[in-house]
Amino acid sequence: xxxxxxxxxxxxxxxxxxxxxxxxxxxxxxxxxxxxxxxxxxxxxxxxxxxxxxxxxxxxxxxxxxxxxxxxxxxxxxxxxxxxxxxxxxxxxxxxxxxxxxxxxxxxxxxxxxxxxxxxx
Amino acid sequence: xxxxxxxxxxxxxxxxxxxxxxxxxxxxxxxxxxxxxxxxxxxxxxxxxxxxxxxxxxxxxxxxxxxxxxxxxxxxxxxxxxxxxxxxxxxxxxxxxxxxxxxxxxxxxxxxxxxxxxxxxxxxxxxxxxxxxxxxxxxxxxxxxxxxxxxxxxxx
Numbered sequence: 199x200x201x202x203x204x205x206x207x208x209x210x211x212x213x214x215x216x217x218x219x220x221x222x223x224x225x226x227x228x229x230x231x232x233x234x235x236x237x238x239x240x241x242x243x244x245x246x247x248x249x250x251x252x253x254x255x256x257x258x259x260x261x262x263x264x265x266x267x268x269x270x271x272x273x274x275x276x277x278x279x280x281x282x283x284x285x286x287x288x289x290x291x292x293x294x295x296x297x298x299x300x301x302x303x304x305x306x307x308x309x310x311x312x313x314x315x316x317x318x319x
Numbered sequence: 320x321x322x323x324x325x326x327x328x329x330x331x332x333x334x335x336x337x338x339x340x341x342x343x344x345x346x347x348x349x350x351x352x353x354x355x356x357x358x359x360x361x362x363x364x365x366x367x368x369x370x371x372x373x374x375x376x377x378x379x380x381x382x383x384x385x386x387x388x389x390x391x392x393x394x395x396x397x398x399x400x401x402x403x404x405x406x407x408x409x410x411x412x413x414x415x416x417x418x419x420x421x422x423x424x425x426x427x428x429x430x431x432x433x434x435x436x437x438x439x440x441x442x443x444x445x446x447x448x449x450x451x452x453x454x455x456x457x458x459x460x461x462x463x464x465x466x467x468x469x470x471x472x473x474x475x
Contacts (some may be wrong), residue, residue, distance in 0.1 A: 227388065228352070256378060260381065260388065261385055261444075261446040261449055262388065262446075264445055265442035265443050266442070271441055289377050296331035296431075296448070296451070296452045297448065298434040298439065302440065305473040
């Protein structure tokens with residue numbers, strides 16, 4: 199049990215919080231719960247947070263992880279912020295398409311594209 | 320992995336026709352990530368031996384993960400003393416899996432459609448639909464605690 203080690207890397211890109219994952223598989227519930235707790239804390243710590251979650255290096259994603267993304271998305275919106283997703287490889291993109299969650303999330307091909315017009319003034 | 324031949328009827332495994340190699344096995348799991356991971360790897364190894372492409376391995380891994388999680392969560396109600404049994408039979412044409420929990424079962428038709436606009440923001444209920452999308456065939460045996468799913472290499 200490595201509950202102490204963070205499973206995400208967070209970088210502050212002058213106003214946008216970029217989140218990346220340490221693991222290539224985001225499947226097991228304990229890890230997902232931990233990620234969720236960390237992200238909720240981040241969202242609640244700031245008003246109108248702009249967050250970019252990059253899936254670079256992520257190979258597998260379960261429906262429990264999708265659930266966390268939905269929760270974070272709703273919470274961010276409720277607090278006047280915005281969530282964007284990027285760097286999703288085609289096999290994982292299919293998971294978003296099958297579940298129609300590509301309609302719910304703002305998804306960008308790359309972090310660079312997601313940051314355009316997101317960094318704000 | 321226990322690799323055995325197709326029509327092995329109790330005897331010494333003598334074949335009457337051309338032998339059809341099969342990889343099969345079964346395991347009873349508690350919710351333990353290391354064990355789950357090692358079963359996934361074992362199955363992945365067999366799939367790769369039988370020439371399943373990456374997309375198939377992705378589909379099967381995800382479906383198994385979702386099926387086991389549903390078993391632990393919704394079937395066994397996260398009771399740590401209860402098991403989920405996984406059985407598999409893989410040959411060069413298809414990969415067949417049974418995932419059986421110790422719960423009372425459920426009516427899969429009663430799960431709301433998570434893709435409807437009004438349900439998109441509900442954070443759960445997508446496991447089964449992913450399984451149905453990725454596997455060639457997925458069905459629950461009565462009373463609903465036993466999921467059987469098959470991936471056909473050719474058809475899909």
